[in-house]
Amino acid sequence: MEEQTRSVTRETDFHFGRLRAQAKAWLRRGWPFAAGIVAAFLGILLYFNLYPNPIPLTDDEVDQVVVNAMASATPPPSYSSQVYQVILPSMVLIRTTGEDADGEEGNGVGSGVIVSANADILTSLHVVAGATEIEIFYADGSESTAVLTAADPENDIAVLTPAQLPEVVVPAVLGNPNAMRVGDEAYAVGNPLGLAGSMSAGVISGFDRTLPINDEFALTGLIQFDTAVNPGNSGGPLLNRRGEVIGIVTALANPSEQNFFIGIGFAVPINTAASAAGAPRY
Known part of the structure; x- marks a missing residue:
């Protein structure tokens, strides 16, 4: 066991x-x-x-x-700010000395735009009519005297030639007013009431307008716009959204006969105005 x-x-x-x-x-x-x-x-x-x-x-x-x-x-820049930057180097402020309608010595202010490599300046004839001295002030701060070298009284257009050019000449680009339509954007840059380099924006209101100047004379074929302009804007450019000059501001309408803007301005089409500076009509 x-x-x-x-x-x-x-x-x-x-x-x-x-x-x-x-x-x-x-x-x-x-x-x-x-x-x-x-x-x-x-x-x-x-x-x-x-x-x-x-x-x-x-x-x-x-x-x-x-x-x-x-x-x-960062939002994209507006059309108006781009237009302003494009046209500003081509702008001039015009100051005149001469006799007014009453024969008294006086001063005037207007606008103009450089349109050639020689710094020829387009403006309204009534801005410099009767002036004994014309001074122009460029966007870069320089200045010069100028003389009237061509005129188109029927369209209130004048061409000025400066004695001194700016350091850099920047001619404006001329656009085609025939490509514009009622309602398209319209910008004005000038010196209203002496406020240099002012800009306003609006639209094209009509084409081929007639503006009586007196009993014997009227401006015809004008562009009507509602962009705000005032005394001192005369001679400055009317611009499209690409910053191209489509007209030269010539007058504002006011049934009260007071010299301020009520919403109706007129410009000479640039294809008419540029012919006074030797450019062919287009």
Whole structure:
């Protein structure tokens, strides 16, 4: 009996030994895999600790982000600001000294625009009519005297030639008034009431208008516009949205016979005005 018990014990020890040996062999072969699982788990845990999920924005925060983005956006420049930058180097302020209608010495202010590489200046004839001295002031701050070298009384157009040119001569680009339509944008740059380099914006109101000057004379073929102009704008350019000169401002209409703007201005089409400076009609 004792011998049987020792035999069972040896057999049991043998089986346990085999199991321990198998377990050790499995651990030797499987520990890299287990270590990889543990490492992956630790890596995931570390990632979520270092990079937690973002907190969703509230509706108010989203609205504020949109407002901030819109506030920081730079809008494109307006047509009027581009037109002003295009024409400004070609503008001149005209000051005259001479006798007024009553024969008394007086001063006048008007506008003009450079239209050639020689700095020939287009303006309205009535701006310089009767002047004994003409001074012009360029956009760069320089100035010069000028003389009347050509005139077209039927269209109230004059050409001035300056004694001194500006450092850089920038002739204006002449546009095509025949391409304009009623309702198109119209810009005026000039010196109303002596306020140099002023700009106003409006639209074309009509074409081929007639403006009686006196009982014997009337200007014809004029462009009508509602762009604000006042004394001092005369002789300055009327411009399209590309900054091209489509007319020379010549007059404003006012049934009250007061010399201020009420919404109706007139310009000589540039294809008519430029002919006084030697350009062909087009």
